[in-house]
Amino acid sequence: MTDIKILDAVERYIRGEMNPDERVQFEALRKSNTEIDQLVVEHTLFLQQMNSFGKRKSFKSSLNDIHENLAGQGKIETMKMTGKAKVAYMWKRYKRVTAIAASIAGITAMAISAMVWAVAPKANSDYEKLVGDIKDDIKNIKVENAQQKNAINKVVNTLNDEKRAAIIYKSGGTGFVIDAKGYIVTNYHVIENANNIAVQNNRGEFIAKVVHADKSKDLAILKIVDDNFKPYTSIPYSISKTSARLAESIFTLGYPKNDIVYGQGYLSSLTGYNGDTLSCQIQIAANQGNSGSPILNKNGEVVGILNARQKSTEGFTFAIQGKYIYKALEDLKKSDTSYLKLKLNSKSQISGMERMEQVNKVEDYIYRVKVN
Amino acid sequence: MKEQTDEKALLEGLAASDKRTVETIYKENYNMVQALIINNNGSADDAKDIFQEAMIVLYEKARSGSFELNCQIKTFVYSVSRRLWLKRLQQQNRFSAPGDNMQEVVSVEEDLEQHERRNDEFEMMDTAISHLGEPCKSLIEAYYLKKQTMQEIAAKFGYTNADNAKNQKYKCLMRLKKIFFTHYKNENGDD
Numbered sequence: 390m391t392d393i394k395i396l397d398a399v400e401r402y403i404r405g406e407m408n409p410d411e412r413v414q415f416e417a418l419r420k421s422n423t424e425i426d427q428l429v430v431e432h433t434l435f436l437q438q439m440n441s442f443g444k445r446k447s448f449k450s451s452l453n454d455i456h457e458n459l460a461g462q463g464k465i466e467t468m469k470m471t472g473k474a475k476v477a478y479m480w481k482r483y484k485r486v487t488a489i490a491a492s493i494a495g496i497t498a499m500a501i502s503a504m505v506w507a508v509a510p511k512a513n514s515d516y517e518k519l520v521g522d523i524k525d526d527i528k529n530i531k532v533e534n535a536q537q538k539n540a541i542n543k544v545v546n547t548l549n550d551e552k553r554a555a556i557i558y559k560s561g562g563t564g565f566v567i568d569a570k571g572y573i574v575t576n577y578h579v580i581e582n583a584n585n586i587a588v589q590n591n592r593g594e595f596i597a598k599v600v601h602a603d604k605s606k607d608l609a610i611l612k613i614v615d616d617n618f619k620p621y622t623s624i625p626y627s628i629s630k631t632s633a634r635l636a637e638s639i640f641t642l643g644y645p646k647n648d649i650v651y652g653q654g655y656l657s658s659l660t661g662y663n664g665d666t667l668s669c670q671i672q673i674a675a676n677q678g679n680s681g682s683p684i685l686n687k688n689g690e691v692v693g694i695l696n697a698r699q700k701s702t703e704g705f706t707f708a709i710q711g712k713y714i715y716k717a718l719e720d721l722k723k724s725d726t727s728y729l730k731l732k733l734n735s736k737s738q739i740s741g742m743e744r745m746e747q748v749n750k751v752e753d754y755i756y757r758v759k760v761n
Numbered sequence: 762m763k764e765q766t767d768e769k770a771l772l773e774g775l776a777a778s779d780k781r782t783v784e785t786i787y788k789e790n791y792n793m794v795q796a797l798i799i800n801n802n803g804s805a806d807d808a809k810d811i812f813q814e815a816m817i818v819l820y821e822k823a824r825s826g827s828f829e830l831n832c833q834i835k836t837f838v839y840s841v842s843r844r845l846w847l848k849r850l851q852q853q854n855r856f857s858a859p860g861d862n863m864q865e866v867v868s869v870e871e872d873l874e875q876h877e878r879r880n881d882e883f884e885m886m887d888t889a890i891s892h893l894g895e896p897c898k899s900l901i902e903a904y905y906l907k908k909q910t911m912q913e914i915a916a917k918f919g920y921t922n923a924d925n926a927k928n929q930k931y932k933c934l935m936r937l938k939k940i941f942f943t944h945y946k947n948e949n950g951d952d
Binding site for chain 1: 778780783784787788791792795809813816817820821824879882883886887890905906927928931934938941942945
């Protein structure tokens with residue numbers, strides 16, 4: 390018997406797939422041949438390990454699915470910690486600091502008021518009456534002001550609704566989510582000169598605005614500002630900080646037409662058009678609408694952003710390297726501190742999955758970007 | 762005693778990785794663990810991590826058939842999560858004893874020791890398989906994890922017949938076993 394046949398027999402023996410005759414024969418062989426006996430023991434252990442490994446792996450991935458499902462249906466509270474929960478959390482975390490700060494503030498306030506009281510001249514009664522009147526007037530003005538504001542808001546809202554119905558968008562390109570709260574990356578040229586922007590996929594159509602635009606890198610970050618948009622709980626892919634490697638196999642999803650389109654290929658050059666080091670060259674079928682599509686590697690890491698603008702005659706396609714998303718985000722944070730909390734996902738959740746599953750997970754995070 | 766039989770049915774379902782059962786257990790325990798973590802210096806992401814690890818402990822315990830129902834699933838999950846979180850806090854030096862006036866706790870030390878061992882074994886197999894490279898990795902996964910037949914595999918991977926696929930699988934298996942057992946024996950060499 391060859392080794393391969395022996396192992397085959399051992400596996401069938403362990404699984405109990407042998408017929409009685411075969412089994413008796415094999416057991417006799419096992420008794421007479423210690424090497425085979427050893428192999429049976431060792432292989433039993435190995436198969437057990439393999440089995441546990443497989444079971445745990447699929448259990449683990451099912452847990453993630455269940456979490457997303459239950460969170461989506463609102464059956465478990467996933468606190469992306471808003472409102473009260475967040476306050477409670479911050480309070481617990483920083484209560485000591487808060488207490489110290491509060492007592493210092495208290496002492497300072499008391500000291501200052503004592504000083505003011507000691508120094509200030511005693512006010513006469515006319516003066517006090519005048520102050521009282523002014524206070525009342527201010528109060529009245531404030532109330533009026535609030536009413537006017539409400540009225541204006543109502544008008545603006547109805548205007549917005551009408552505007553929304555009237556806008557006719559034309560297709561621009563593709564974009565993909567980089568932060569669960571609805572931040573999307575796309576190419577600058579996709580949204581250049583746009584008055585209104587909307588993004589659309591099978592979750593719906595949402596209004597978005599540009600929060601960062603960088604013409605030199607041809608990158609833009611959009612934020613969904615639509616009341617109908619529900620934030621994601623997490624993002625399946627990560628954004629790679631390192632460059633892709635030559636010949637690495639890649640895939641993309643984008644909206645060159647009304648429906649999402651999948652494409653696959655490989656990284657063909659580390660530099661882009663005319664040796665441009667900002668981008669790289671990829672071998673993948675793409676056209677205009679693919680601009681802004683994510684380029685993912687087999688681990689589900691975004692290594693680039695497809696850029697179909699500089700299409701040369703030979704039909705090459707180029708991609709902006711993924712690490713520039715980090716750069717763009719840094720710039721954004723520098724320009725406006727309200728974006729400090731934006732964070733890119735650095736660990737892919739779809740690593741090791743089959744391509745069809747990966748695409749299935751990623752699909753919902755890719756949008757058709759429409760402009761007007 | 763209806764409750765006890767219910768719990769038993771849940772554990773049996775869990776051991777068989779029945780999706781509905783897993784969902785039920787998840788739904789009934791998640792908020793409790795999340796509250797524990799968040800009340801003790803953790804974030805929602807920490808809560809998800811810790812809870813899912815506790816679910817794995819429960820799953821492997823149920824699967825090993827050694828689960829004696831001496832406490833409720835809820836108590837067990839809570840105790841394991843609490844212990845895991847304490848450990849993580851200690852590692853991060855943010856230690857402060859979790860306040861638990863809300864739940865009874867059972868001792869889970871032994872379960873967690875077993876869990877550690879299984880974690881190590883899982884990691885060993887994971888690294889061994891990822892060291893294989895393609896097409897070995899996919900071939901081994903298709904046969905041993907997805908339990909596909911040699912005919913299916915031959916068709917999927919483009920081998921001319923099942924025997925060719927079998928030959929290739931054998932070579933891959935030998936390499937995998939070699940990598941795996943080198944680590945496995947090193948880890949267990951002390952006893």
